[in-house]
Amino acid sequence: MRQGARRAIGVTGVLAALVLLWEGYRALALATGATWPIAVRGTGNAQQFPHVWDIVLAYGRPYRGAGETLGAFLVGEAGATLREVAVGFALGVVIGFALGTLFAHSRLAERALMPWVVVSQTVPFLAFAPILVVATGSIDALPDWSGVALLSTYLVVFPMTVGTLRGLRSAPASGEELLRSYGASAWTRLWRLRVPAAVPQLFAAAKVGATAAVVGAIVGELSAPGAGGIGGALFDFGRVSNNALQLFATALAAGLLGIAAYTVVALAERAVLRRFTGVRA
Amino acid sequence: MSAGEPALAASRADAGVGGVVALRGVSKDYGATPALAPVSLDVAPGAFVSLLGPSGCGKSTLLRIVADLVEPSAGSVTVAGRPAREARERRDYGMVFQAATLFDWRTIRRNVELPLEVMGWRAAERRARAQRMLELVDLADVADLRPPQLSGGMQQRVAIARALAFEPALLLMDEPFGALDELTRERMQDGLLAIRARTGTTVLFVTHSIPEAVFLSSSVVVMSARPGRVLAEIPVDLPEPRTEDTREDPRFFQLVTEVRETLRRGVRP
Amino acid sequence: MTTPAATPAAVAGAAPAPGAGLVRRSAGAAAPLALGLGVLVVWEVAVRALGIRPILLPPPSAIAAAVVQDLPRLAGATWVTGRSALLGFAIGAGGGFLAGLAASRWRPLREAVVPVGVVLGSLPIVATAPIFNLWFGALSIWSKVAVVALVVFFPVLVNTVAGLASAPASSQELLRSYAAPGRTVLTALQIPSALPFVFGALRVAAALSVIAAVVAEFFGGFRDSAGFFIKTLMANADYTGAWATVVALSAFGLALFGAVALAERVAMPWRRDDRGVRT
Numbered sequence A: 001m002r003q004g005a006r007r008a009i010g011v012t013g014v015l016a017a018l019v020l021l022w023e024g025y026r027a028l029a030l031a032t033g034a035t036w037p038i039a040v041r042g043t044g045n046a047q048q049f050p051h052v053w054d055i056v057l058a059y060g061r062p063y064r065g066a067g068e069t070l071g072a073f074l075v076g077e078a079g080a081t082l083r084e085v086a087v088g089f090a091l092g093v094v095i096g097f098a099l100g101t102l103f104a105h106s107r108l109a110e111r112a113l114m115p116w117v118v119v120s121q122t123v124p125f126l127a128f129a130p131i132l133v134v135a136t137g138s139i140d141a142l143p144d145w146s147g148v149a150l151l152s153t154y155l156v157v158f159p160m161t162v163g164t165l166r167g168l169r170s171a172p173a174s175g176e177e178l179l180r181s182y183g184a185s186a187w188t189r190l191w192r193l194r195v196p197a198a199v200p201q202l203f204a205a206a207k208v209g210a211t212a213a214v215v216g217a218i219v220g221e222l223s224a225p226g227a228g229g230i231g232g233a234l235f236d237f238g239r240v241s242n243n244a245l246q247l248f249a250t251a252l253a254a255g256l257l258g259i260a261a262y263t264v265v266a267l268a269e270r271a272v273l274r275r276f277t278g279v280r281a
Numbered sequence B: 001m002s003a004g005e006p007a008l009a010a011s012r013a014d015a016g017v018g019g020v021v022a023l024r025g026v027s028k029d030y031g032a033t034p035a036l037a038p039v040s041l042d043v044a045p046g047a048f049v050s051l052l053g054p055s056g057c058g059k060s061t062l063l064r065i066v067a068d069l070v071e072p073s074a075g076s077v078t079v080a081g082r083p084a085r086e087a088r089e090r091r092d093y094g095m096v097f098q099a100a101t102l103f104d105w106r107t108i109r110r111n112v113e114l115p116l117e118v119m120g121w122r123a124a125e126r127r128a129r130a131q132r133m134l135e136l137v138d139l140a141d142v143a144d145l146r147p148p149q150l151s152g153g154m155q156q157r158v159a160i161a162r163a164l165a166f167e168p169a170l171l172l173m174d175e176p177f178g179a180l181d182e183l184t185r186e187r188m189q190d191g192l193l194a195i196r197a198r199t200g201t202t203v204l205f206v207t208h209s210i211p212e213a214v215f216l217s218s219s220v221v222v223m224s225a226r227p228g229r230v231l232a233e234i235p236v237d238l239p240e241p242r243t244e245d246t247r248e249d250p251r252f253f254q255l256v257t258e259v260r261e262t263l264r265r266g267v268r269p
Numbered sequence C: 001m002t003t004p005a006a007t008p009a010a011v012a013g014a015a016p017a018p019g020a021g022l023v024r025r026s027a028g029a030a031a032p033l034a035l036g037l038g039v040l041v042v043w044e045v046a047v048r049a050l051g052i053r054p055i056l057l058p059p060p061s062a063i064a065a066a067v068v069q070d071l072p073r074l075a076g077a078t079w080v081t082g083r084s085a086l087l088g089f090a091i092g093a094g095g096g097f098l099a100g101l102a103a104s105r106w107r108p109l110r111e112a113v114v115p116v117g118v119v120l121g122s123l124p125i126v127a128t129a130p131i132f133n134l135w136f137g138a139l140s141i142w143s144k145v146a147v148v149a150l151v152v153f154f155p156v157l158v159n160t161v162a163g164l165a166s167a168p169a170s171s172q173e174l175l176r177s178y179a180a181p182g183r184t185v186l187t188a189l190q191i192p193s194a195l196p197f198v199f200g201a202l203r204v205a206a207a208l209s210v211i212a213a214v215v216a217e218f219f220g221g222f223r224d225s226a227g228f229f230i231k232t233l234m235a236n237a238d239y240t241g242a243w244a245t246v247v248a249l250s251a252f253g254l255a256l257f258g259a260v261a262l263a264e265r266v267a268m269p270w271r272r273d274d275r276g277v278r279t
C-alpha cells in the first residue's frame, strides 16, 4: 500500500512536471520569438504555443463556427477509430495466438517462420499504409475502413505471437508430464495446462498490442484521404485548416485513445485473474 | 608494496585490542518476525570460529551484520575495534557470500581483480596478485574464461580467490565450500588453513558440515533454530597444524559427536 | 516493450554455439530461406494465374524490376528519410540513456519514470508530427527528426532505468562490502547490467525510427522523401513503384537493425560466449 501511494505521488509529480515543462518551453519560445532548439524565427508566437488549460478548454468550444463542440466532434471521430482498432485488434489477437500456438508445437514451423516474423518487425510496415488502404479500398466487398483495421492487425500480431509462444513455453515440464501420464491429449494439455500458464504473458502482449493497434489505426487514417477518424482529424487540422489549438486538442485526444485501449485490456486482465485465480492484479 | 597493504597491516595491529569481532546483544527482526535472538560473541585475533545451526536460524544474517550489510535491530557490533560501518569503509574484512556472485562481463581474472580495482591498486600489481590467488584455488588455467563457462564449484572457488585477493585481516565466509565435491572440498579446506597459517587471518565461517567445522576451527559456535541464539561455544583442542591425520584422530570424532548432540538439543526444545 | 525480453532479437533465440559454427547456422537458415523463396514463387504464380490487379498486389518480379530500374531515385529517397531516422535515433537514444542515468539517481523519480515512460511510449506519438510541422516547418528535416527522437526516447529511457536497477542485490552487496563509491558501482556493476536492456530497447528503436520518419513524411515533407514518394505514387496509380519504395526503405531498416545487433555483440562479448566448459 505504501509503495502504491508513493508511486501515485511520483506519477502525479511526473505529470505535473510534464505540464510545467510544456509551459516552460512555451515561455521560452514566446520570450525568444522562436522555437527551440531549432530556431525557426517568427513561429514562437502564442497561437502556436497554447496553454495547457486552453487546450483542455478547446474541447468545450464550437469547432469551425458550427454549433457542434470540438469535444463532440472528436468523440464521434474517436468512435470511428475505435471500431477499426477493435476489429484490427481482435483479428491480430486471433492470428498472433494461432501463430504462437503453432510455433509452440512445431519446431519446424518456428524455425521456418519465426525469422520472418522477426524481420517483419524491422520492416517499416506502416509505410505500406497508403498502399494497403488503396488496395482494400478497391475491393467492393470490404468496408472502407478495413485497410486501416488491417494495419492495426499487423501491429498486434507480433507481440501476440511472441507472448503466446513464451507463455505456452512457460508451463512447467512436470505438469506436462503429469498430464501425459494420465494419457491426456495434446488438445487437453494445451487448454488445461499451457494456456492457463500463459495467461499473464498473453495479457502483457495484449496490452502492448492494444496501444499498437491505436497507432496503426491513426496512421492508416491519415494515409487514407477522407477516412476520418482521429487520424483524419489530425491530418486536416495539421495541414488543411492549420488551426493550432484544435490540432493540439486532437493530438491529446489521440493519446487518451491509446490510454483507453490499454485500460480496457488491463481491466479485462484484472477480471480474468480475479475470476480464475483469485489473485488481484 | 601495494596501495592497499599499509592500511591492512595497521588494522591487523589494531585488531589485537578487544577481539577482532565483538557482538554484544545483537538481534535482528524482519518486520515482526525475529530472525536472530540476542547474540553475544567474541572472535579473538587469529581465531577460526565456525557458526553451525539449522537452516534459517540466522547465520547469514549474523555474518551480514558483522559486514555492515544489514543493520542489527539491537545491540552493538565492533569489528577490529571499530563500529562495523567504519570497519567496512576501511575494508577491514573480505567476504565470501553464499552465492558466488561473479560478474559475467568480467573474465575470471578480472573478477578476482575487482576488489583490488575498487581499492585503487596499480594494474601490474593487480594482475600479479590475481594470478597468485587463482593458482591457489587451482583455476589459473581458466583465468580468461567468463563465469557462465565454469561449474558452480569452480565459481565458488573464484569467489574465494577474490575474497583472499587483498589479504584482509578478517575473512567472513558463508558456506564457501557448499557447492564442492568432497575431495575438492577437503583440498580447499587444506588450502584455507595454509593461507591462514601464512597470514594469520581471523576467520568467521558458516557451514552446515559438522566435520568441516571441527576440522577447520579453533572453536565452533552452535546456534538454535530460528530465532537463532548461541547454544554453546565448543573449543576445538585438536593439535595444530591440522593434517590428514587430524581427520582420523579419535578426539576429532569425539568433538564431532559433541557438536552434533548440542545441535540436536537446539532443534528439540 | 518494457523489457528487453519483448524485443525481436531476444525472440530470435540464442545464437548458435561458436564451435558449431557455420554448418549449424546455415542449416538453421535453410528452413526460413526455403519458406521465403516458396512464398515468392507462390505469390508470383498466383498473381499471374489469377490475374490479380497490381492495385491489390503487384508480382514480385515487377517490384524487383522497378527497384532495379529506379535504383538511384529510390536510394536518394531512402536516404532523405533515412537520415531523419538516423539523426532522430541518435538524439532520442542518447537523450533517453542520459535521462535514464539521471532519473536513476533519485529513487522516487526512478519509480515514477518507468510507469509514466511506458504509458507515454505506447501512445501514438506520431500524432505529434503535425505539431512539429507547425513549429519547425513541414519542409525542415528537424520536424521529422523531432518525431523520431520522441518515439525513440521512451523505450530507451524506460529500459535504461529498468536495466540500471536490474543488478542483483547480492552483487550490490559485494560492492558495498568493498565500500565502493557510487561512481564505481555505476560503472562496474549498474551499466554492464543495463546493457542488455539498453540494446534491447535500441533494437526496437531502430525499427521504430524508420517507421516514425516515414509516417512523419505522410503528414507533409520533402518532395524527394520516401514518405512523399509512396503517397504520390499511389495517387498516380503507380502501385508497383510504391511497393519498390517500401522495399528500399525496408532494406534501410534492416541495415540499421543489423548495425545495432552488431554493436551489441561488440559491446557485450560475454553474452555470446559458449557455455559449458565444465570440469
Ligand SMILES: Nc1ncnc2c1ncn2[C@@H]1O[C@H](COP(=O)(O)OP(=O)(O)OP(=O)(O)O)[C@@H](O)[C@H]1O
Pocket (backbone or CB within 6 Å): B030, B035, B053, B054, B055, B056, B057, B058, B059, B060, B061, B062, B098, B226
Ligand atoms: N531480507 C529478509 N527479509 C525478511 N526475512 C529475511 C530476510 N533475510 C533473511 N530473512 C529471514 O531470516 C531468517 C534467517 O535467515 P538467514 O539467511 O540468516 O538464515 P541462515 O541461517 O543463513 O540459513 P541457511 O543455512 O539456510 O543459509 C530466515 O528465516 C529468513 O527467512
Ligand SMILES: [Mg+2]
Pocket (backbone or CB within 6 Å): B059, B060, B061, B098, B174
Ligand atoms: Mg545462509
